[in-house]
Amino acid sequence: xxTLDMADIELREMNATLHAQAENTNQTAWEIKNPRGAxxxxxxLDAPIEVTVKGSTGYYCGGMNxxxxxxxxxxxxxxxxxxxxSGTVVIEGDASQYAGATGHGGLLVIKGNASSRCGISxxxxxxxxxxxxxxxxxxxxxxxxxxVCGDAGEALGDSLYEARLFVxxxxxxxxxDCVEKEMRPEHLEILxxxxxRSGADAxxxxxxxxGSARExxxxxxxxxx
Amino acid sequence: xxxxxxxxxxxxxxxxxxxxxxINAEIRRAAATxxxxxxxxxxxxxxxxxxxxxxxxxxxxRYPLEGYREKCDTSVTLGTRxxxxxxxxxxxxxxxxxxxxxxxxxxxxxxGRGATxxxxxxxxxxxxxxxxxRGHSNKLVYQYLPSRYGMNPDDLRRADAIEIxxxxxxxxxxxxxxxxxxxxxxxxxxxxLPKGIDQRSACRHPDWTxxxxxxxxxxxxxxxxxxxxxxxxxxxxxxxxFDTTLAVKAGADVVVLDGMQGGTAATQxxxxxxxxxxxxxxxxxxxxxxxxxxxHREVQLVVSGGIRTGADVxxxxxxxxxxxxIGTAALIALGDNDPKWEAxxxxxxxxxxxxxxxxxxxxxxxxxxxxxxxxxxxxxxEGGRRLNNYLRVMTLEAQTIARACGKSxxxxxxxxxLCAVTMEAAAMAKIPLAGTDWYPxxxxxxx
Amino acid sequence: MCGIVGLFLKDKSLEPQLGSLLAGMLxxxxxxxxxxxxxxxxxxxxKDQSKIVVQSDTxxxxxxxxxxxxxxxxxxxxxxEVSSTHAVLSVPNGAIDAVRTAIAAVNPALRIMSRGDxxxxxxxxxxxxxxxxxxxxxxxxxxxxxxxxxxxTESAVTTMGAHPFNTGNDQCLVHNGSLSNHNSLxxxxxxxxxxxxxxxxxxxxxxxxxxxxxxxxxxxxxLESSLTDLDGFFTFVVGTKDGFGVVRDPIACKPAVMxxxxxxxxxxxxYRALVDLPGIETARVWEPEPAxxxxxxxxxxxxKEEAA
Numbered sequence: 007x008x009t010l011d012m013a014d015i016e017l018r019e020m021n022a023t024l025h026a027q028a029e030n031t032n033q034t035a036w037e038i039k040n041p042r043g044a045x046x047x048x049x050x051l052d053a054p055i056e057v058t059v060k061g062s063t064g065y066y067c068g069g070m071n072x073x074x075x076x077x078x079x080x081x082x083x084x085x086x087x088x089x090x091x092s093g094t095v096v097i098e099g100d101a102s103q104y105a106g107a108t109g110h111g112g113l114l115v116i117k118g119n120a121s122s123r124c125g126i127s128x129x130x131x132x133x134x135x136x137x138x139x140x141x142x143x144x145x146x147x148x149x150x151x152x153x154v155c156g157d158a159g160e161a162l163g164d165s166l167y168e169a170r171l172f173v174x175x176x177x178x179x180x181x182x183d184c185v186e187k188e189m190r191p192e193h194l195e196i197l198x199x200x201x202x203r204s205g206a207d208a209x210x211x212x213x214x215x216x217g218s219a220r221e222x223x224x225x226x227x228x229x230x231x
Numbered sequence: 232x233x234x235x236x237x238x239x240x241x242x243x244x245x246x247x248x249x250x251x252x253x254i255n256a257e258i259r260r261a262a263a264t265x266x267x268x269x270x271x272x273x274x275x276x277x278x279x280x281x282x283x284x285x286x287x288x289x290x291x292x293r294y295p296l297e298g299y300r301e302k303c304d305t306s307v308t309l310g311t312r313x314x315x316x317x318x319x320x321x322x323x324x325x326x327x328x329x330x331x332x333x334x335x336x337x338x339x340x341x342x343g344r345g346a347t348x349x350x351x352x353x354x355x356x357x358x359x360x361x362x363x364x365r366g367h368s369n370k371l372v373y374q375y376l377p378s379r380y381g382m383n384p385d386d387l388r389r390a391d392a393i394e395i396x397x398x399x400x401x402x403x404x405x406x407x408x409x410x411x412x413x414x415x416x417x418x419x420x421x422x423x424l425p426k427g428i429d430q431r432s433a434c435r436h437p438d439w440t441x442x443x444x445x446x447x448x449x450x451x452x453x454x455x456x457x458x459x460x461x462x463x464x465x466x467x468x469x470x471x472x473f474d475t476t477l478a479v480k481a482g483a484d485v486v487v488l489d490g491m492q493g494g495t496a497a498t499q500x501x502x503x504x505x506x507x508x509x510x511x512x513x514x515x516x517x518x519x520x521x522x523x524x525x526x527h528r529e530v531q532l533v534v535s536g537g538i539r540t541g542a543d544v545x546x547x548x549x550x551x552x553x554x555x556x557i558g559t560a561a562l563i564a565l566g567d568n569d570p571k572w573e574a575x576x577x578x579x580x581x582x583x584x585x586x587x588x589x590x591x592x593x594x595x596x597x598x599x600x601x602x603x604x605x606x607x608x609x610x611x612x613e614g615g616r617r618l619n620n621y622l623r624v625m626t627l628e629a630q631t632i633a634r635a636c637g638k639s640x641x642x643x644x645x646x647x648x649l650c651a652v653t654m655e656a657a658a659m660a661k662i663p664l665a666g667t668d669w670y671p672x673x674x675x676x677x678x
Numbered sequence: 679m680c681g682i683v684g685l686f687l688k689d690k691s692l693e694p695q696l697g698s699l700l701a702g703m704l705x706x707x708x709x710x711x712x713x714x715x716x717x718x719x720x721x722x723x724x725k726d727q728s729k730i731v732v733q734s735d736t737x738x739x740x741x742x743x744x745x746x747x748x749x750x751x752x753x754x755x756x757x758x759e760v761s762s763t764h765a766v767l768s769v770p771n772g773a774i775d776a777v778r779t780a781i782a783a784v785n786p787a788l789r790i791m792s793r794g795d796x797x798x799x800x801x802x803x804x805x806x807x808x809x810x811x812x813x814x815x816x817x818x819x820x821x822x823x824x825x826x827x828x829x830x831t832e833s834a835v836t837t838m839g840a841h842p843f844n845t846g847n848d849q850c851l852v853h854n855g856s857l858s859n860h861n862s863l864x865x866x867x868x869x870x871x872x873x874x875x876x877x878x879x880x881x882x883x884x885x886x887x888x889x890x891x892x893x894x895x896x897x898x899x900x901l902e903s904s905l906t907d908l909d910g911f912f913t914f915v916v917g918t919k920d921g922f923g924v925v926r927d928p929i930a931c932k933p934a935v936m937x938x939x940x941x942x943x944x945x946x947x948x949y950r951a952l953v954d955l956p957g958i959e960t961a962r963v964w965e966p967e968p969a970x971x972x973x974x975x976x977x978x979x980x981x982k983e984e985a986a
């Protein structure tokens with residue numbers, strides 16, 4: 007285990023050290039101490055290493071992650087794992103707004119609650135939230151899966167494309183063009199896999215599925231404004 | 232003239248200037264379809280522009296440089312503030328961001344080829360970076376847009392600069408648009424969208440709002456790219472003084488300012504013609520912001536929106552820009568709206584020079600399309616050659632003017648080298664009306 | 679555009695540390711706004727006295743003998759304590775308006791930062807650390823306070839453009855965001871007789887609340903109607919004599935984090951602002967909901983946390 011203490015080194019040095027880890031590094035386990043809400047921690051990683059952040063982070067922790075596994079032993083600020091390509095980010099606490107925004111791949115697990123705009127414009131990422139999510143989540147979500155074990159806030163899935171949304175609890179309101187959809191066996195399979203990989207204590211059968219009504223897919227008089 | 236065919240004198244029919252033919256046609260179109268007009272291109276209305284400014288030239292009080300013997304440097308370096316690797320260009324005329332999707336892959340390649348031959352940069356667009364474009368562009372600026380289509384860290388690290396797009400001149404405050412006809416398999420795959428849908432992209436970035444957040448976003452992008460490449464911020468001509476100030480405060484290396492004449496692949500006509508300021512009105516305000524911050528020439532200013540000739544380039548630089556970007560002009564150089572396709576333009580209900588239905592993907596020139604047959608018409612190598620020629624001509628023209636004003640470098644052109652021939656241009660550009668030392672709004676003068 | 683902090687103490691034993699905690703929180707938000715900074719502190723209630731804080735760009739000359747001149751002009755006793763460019767005037771309860779009139783008469787160039795029984799606002803152009811040390815904020819005690827560091831968007835970088843804005847006796851407000859209808863609202867409020875000094879959007883937000891409360895609304899009601907009448911993006915934190923409140927616009931893009939323990943309720947634009955607070959590791963940390971008014975008070979009322 008290698009330790010990087012942000013009380014001793016600057017953000018630049020910490021990220022440069024992590025960026026220097028190649029595919030075949032031996033030093034696969036890293037610990038970051040004293041994050042104290044700093045921004046851009048462990049962003050832009052591209053190696054199969056495991057990074058554990060011992061505390062809460064600011065904006066864009068794990069941003070654009072590839073391959074790496076990042077564990078945040080606290081809460082995450084806005085835009086955690088934004089535009090993630092692959093790998094895994096696990097947050098023990100809560101996540102602020104825009105969690106997993108525009109993510110293309112990988113798995114984001116939020117063990118607490120996620121704030122507004124969780125999964126906004128997601129493009130293939132899988133997001134599992136053990137708690138609740140805030141308003142405007144999955145806005146313009148394009149593809150991937152968003153699983154919410156708790157409740158969803160207002161305007162879930164507004165202007166949704168082809169992402170799949172699974173919510174176990176209540177949904178305060180659905181956004182424009184988001185509708186409840188039939189849960190088919192393949193969806194239960196996807197859910198079972200995601201729940202298991204994210205360590206969520208829930209059964210696929212307890213969820214409802216939401217998706218796009220595809221009414222906004224063409225400019226029409228009825229949906230022009 | 233009076234018509235007396237029926238005996239009594241009659242008035243001649245008079246068309247209303249308010250309810251003109253185009254306005255009436257648009258009312259009928261709206262009434263028939265129930266949807267606003269979508270088109271490509273920039274503002275078509277007449278606006279005060281660079282044509283309304285003239286250079287004074289040298290005579291007895293100033294000495295010109297010898298055209299073919301005495302050097303007039305055109306090089307420019309962008310991104311000198313924080314980036315380890317600023318971009319060095321041989322000419323200050325760059326290629327503006329235009330998306331793969333809006334343009335064909337071959338057209339993007341041609342832009343890269345032409346820019347590279349001319350020693351300048353080209354820019355990706357809303358839709359990601361294609362391999363053709365990266366492969367053929369020596370200097371490639373990667374746009375970071377609200378939609379984040381095709382956004383990935385590998386391309387980010389492959390880019391020579393990153394341009395965070397906050398807005399564009401054709402539609403400050405608006406998002407992108409790409410209609411179904413142009414969402415081909417390849418475009419759909421790059422954007423993670425279903426094929427053939429009408430795609431609308433967001434107007435705000437998904438994960439930051441305002442300059443305080445932007446500062447943190449810039450930090451993240453710099454951390455991911457190791458502080459190597461310059462970070463540009465592109466804004467539409469809305470409130471250039473404030474927007475430039477805030478871009479600089481948020482940590483930009485370069486500010487890109489796009490006036491309302493700047494083009495787009497597809498947007499509501501009402502947006503194109505009625506939102507934003509002409510570029511002539513934007514430049515001095517942006518420069519004033521940089522000067523107030525002590526950052527003029529430290530943070531470079533790139534302006535765009537209706538740049539067509541070397542004279543436009545020289546005038547933009549005299550007003551304080553460090554470089555310019557061209558979009559529409561580059562497409563015309565590649566062959567867009569060429570009269571050789573007139574019959575086909577007529578078949579589409581338009582004429583060469585007026586064709587702006589780029590969103591429909593039926594471009595006879597094969598440039599703003601994803602249609603395999605139409606794309607065949609466009610040769611990227613020939614397109615690249617033409618663009619290089621055009622960039623070189625513009626650069627030579629700008630040099631010609633600069634030498635005539637006694638400058639051994641384009642960036643030594645000054646506002647004092649100019650006069651204005653209209654009151655509007657004088658007021659907007661803060662350049663004295665020809666024959667006077669006055670412009671409307673000049674401090675300590677009264678009208 | 680800005681960084682905001684707020685701290686409301688439930689545990690009186692922390693009161694001597696209020697200034698240092700709040701100043702520390704604000705300094706961590708410096709990156710969000712390097713133009714100007716300000717802090718409002720509620721402290722030192724004295725039974726018969728109220729306070730007016732005034733600011734001068736030329737304090738040496740302006741504050742020299744000011745209390746005597748004001749006493750002569752107003753007919754009441756005026757005490758004065760100078761702190762850098764600010765002076766805290768103490769006046770008998772009920773004499774605030776008389777002394778304000780006297781200030782306008784004696785030296786119209788003086789700027790009123792705040793007025794009330796316990797409220798003191800200190801604000802200047804500059805970084806939070808410089809503003810905090812100029813006024814020795816870190817040795818101040820108090821029951822609650824709010825702070826702000828500003829990145830000016832459209833209006834001037836001046837002392838009067840700095841936050842917090844005083845909205846009435848013992849009331850103040852800070853803002854992060856950008857209002858989009860403040861010009862027409864300013865004209866309307868001016869027609870209603872409300873004094874608005876600057877072209878700043880936040881001052882209009884503050885004046886709006888003042889106007890609503892002058893017309894009988896409670897602070898909570900005024901905040902709730904602000905959700906309808908103010909357009910654009912805003913997170914407001916407001917202070918009153920007894921408490922503090924938070925409200926975000928319905929879109930709620932601008933960041934906001936809150937923390938609550940047995941000892942305090944805290945607000946920060948980012949979590950970083952909260953990391954040095956005692957017991958933060960075990961605090962309840964959450965983000966305020968959009969279009970929802972939150973309010974905490976030292977008086978007997980229960981916590982008001984109701985949807986608008």
